[in-house]
Amino acid sequence: MRIYDQIVTSSQQGRKLLAILLDPDKVEENHLEHMFNRIANSGVDMIFVGGSSVEEKMTDNLVLKIREYSELPVVLFPGNYEQISVHADAILFLSLISGRNPEYLIEQQIKAVPHLQKSNLEIIPTGYILIDGGKETAVQRVSETKPISAQNVEEISQTAVAGMYLGKKLIYLEAGSGAATPVLPEVIKSVKKALNIPLIVGGGIRSKSSLAKAYENGADLVVIGTAFEENVEFLEKIVNNEHIC
Ligand code: 1GP
Numbered sequence: 001m002r003i004y005d006q007i008v009t010s011s012q013q014g015r016k017l018l019a020i021l022l023d024p025d026k027v028e029e030n031h032l033e034h035m036f037n038r039i040a041n042s043g044v045d046m047i048f049v050g051g052s053s054v055e056e057k058m059t060d061n062l063v064l065k066i067r068e069y070s071e072l073p074v075v076l077f078p079g080n081y082e083q084i085s086v087h088a089d090a091i092l093f094l095s096l097i098s099g100r101n102p103e104y105l106i107e108q109q110i111k112a113v114p115h116l117q118k119s120n121l122e123i124i125p126t127g128y129i130l131i132d133g134g135k136e137t138a139v140q141r142v143s144e145t146k147p148i149s150a151q152n153v154e155e156i157s158q159t160a161v162a163g164m165y166l167g168k169k170l171i172y173l174e175a176g177s178g179a180a181t182p183v184l185p186e187v188i189k190s191v192k193k194a195l196n197i198p199l200i201v202g203g204g205i206r207s208k209s210s211l212a213k214a215y216e217n218g219a220d221l222v223v224i225g226t227a228f229e230e231n232v233e234f235l236e237k238i239v240n241n242e243h244i245c
Contacts, residue, residue, distance in 0.1 A: 133179025
């Protein structure tokens, strides 16, 4: 089954999904085996690969290495078009719809086309919405866009719905990697209510309770990066070998 269909089916069945984000810039190759021993049987459904500033070829190398240790689907979550690897399974074809920088609304996407045309990647159009997570994050710095205020539920919801009307197949609410505060439950709830496409939530999720809150309020898929990078035992602690539904 294609990855998007898996996400839709899980969403319809209320089965919550978990993705671990690996940043090629931060992951050390000699830690991968240990990391994937921890990921195995921890309820992780897919691996996202991407970062805000990643040197060329690093994504390719990481994706190929992941293949050695895991059969989980690998989904690109690229900071720019140079992070496209033909060895992955799918790509979140992101448009930063909370921002007003044409580079991340359409220009990077055009630059990506020749690379995508040469690949068999499943392309998943995704509306990417950056929300203030209490500190300046790499995505804000690199994209030179302003996050939407965390309390501005109306603007966030309307942005998400505009993304859906534009044909995005997923909406990703992002507080930014290492955010001090994850996306607020009331924001997730309101966006979920307004959408009929699956919802991804990420940024600053470091505890079992913030993961559970994101799921309870409507996240179909949660992305965890920093908490796992800092402590690979994290998954066992919070997921305890079961999905939190
Ligand atoms: C970042 O949403 C992801 O793009 C994950 O964020 O690193 O804070 O888990 P964290």
